[in-house]
Amino acid sequence: MKIELFHAPGCSRCAAARESLKAAAETAVTGLEWREVNVLDEMDYAVERGVLSLPAVVIDGELVFSTLPTPRQLRAALIGRNLRGH
Amino acid sequence: MLTIGKLAALAKTSTDTLRYYERERLIEPADRTESGYRLYDKDSARRIHFIKQAQHCGFTLTEIRDLLVLRNRDAACCGDVRKRAIEKKLQIEHKIKAMKSMSKALDRLIADCANEAHPVEECTIIAALEQAVGRVH
Numbered sequence: 001m002k003i004e005l006f007h008a009p010g011c012s013r014c015a016a017a018r019e020s021l022k023a024a025a026e027t028a029v030t031g032l033e034w035r036e037v038n039v040l041d042e043m044d045y046a047v048e049r050g051v052l053s054l055p056a057v058v059i060d061g062e063l064v065f066s067t068l069p070t071p072r073q074l075r076a077a078l079i080g081r082n083l084r085g086h
Numbered sequence: 087m088l089t090i091g092k093l094a095a096l097a098k099t100s101t102d103t104l105r106y107y108e109r110e111r112l113i114e115p116a117d118r119t120e121s122g123y124r125l126y127d128k129d130s131a132r133r134i135h136f137i138k139q140a141q142h143c144g145f146t147l148t149e150i151r152d153l154l155v156l157r158n159r160d161a162a163c164c165g166d167v168r169k170r171a172i173e174k175k176l177q178i179e180h181k182i183k184a185m186k187s188m189s190k191a192l193d194r195l196i197a198d199c200a201n202e203a204h205p206v207e208e209c210t211i212i213a214a215l216e217q218a219v220g221r222v223h
Contacts, residue, residue, distance in 0.1 A: 040172065054169060
């Protein structure tokens with residue numbers, strides 16, 4: 001499973017939440033691919049993924065959170081997708 | 087202090103626009119004359135310039151109201167404003183993408199319409215649009 005955290009450099013909320021979200025994701029699924037996307041470097045890609053607000057979380061190419069989730073919400077989303085066979 | 091007319095002239099805008107900004111809670115008169123006419127201070131002109139610049143960058147009046155609040159909030163930092171600017175750019179880029187897609191769809195319709203002398207009932211553009219409507223229903 002691939003998780004992409006779209007953020008803007010200097011976003012203090014993103015920096016504070018990054019590690020706890022990554023840790024939550026790693027406990028929820030195995031073989032996790034974690035990528036942090038700076039929207040200023042990859043604006044076209046962010047638009048392609050439908051990101052309109054920051055920070056945002058895209059899971060396997062699908063925009064799942066358009067605001068910063070809590071580690072618990074992220075974990076629940078990942079487990080739910082795993083169960084549905086994504 | 088400035089009357090609404092003088093402020094409008096200074097800010098290169100109309101008095102109607104200033105009244106509209108007031109209804110949208112973007113500006114407010116600093117005082118009123120005894121007869122009830124609005125009076126504005128010099129900061130109002132700067133505020134109007136700010137509003138117009140922000141509109142030029144695509145911000146809506148609601149978003150501009152938030153920016154004006156941030157501008158006066160001690161706890162806010164430049165990062166808060168920057169985040170809004172980046173999000174606005176994302177929204178604009180998204181609209182550009184959608185409009186490019188519309189433009190390409192029109193290109194296809196125009197290219198498919200090879201004979202402009204055909205009667206309108208044989209027009210391939212109208213036929214294609216009717217098919218598109220059929221798909222929607």
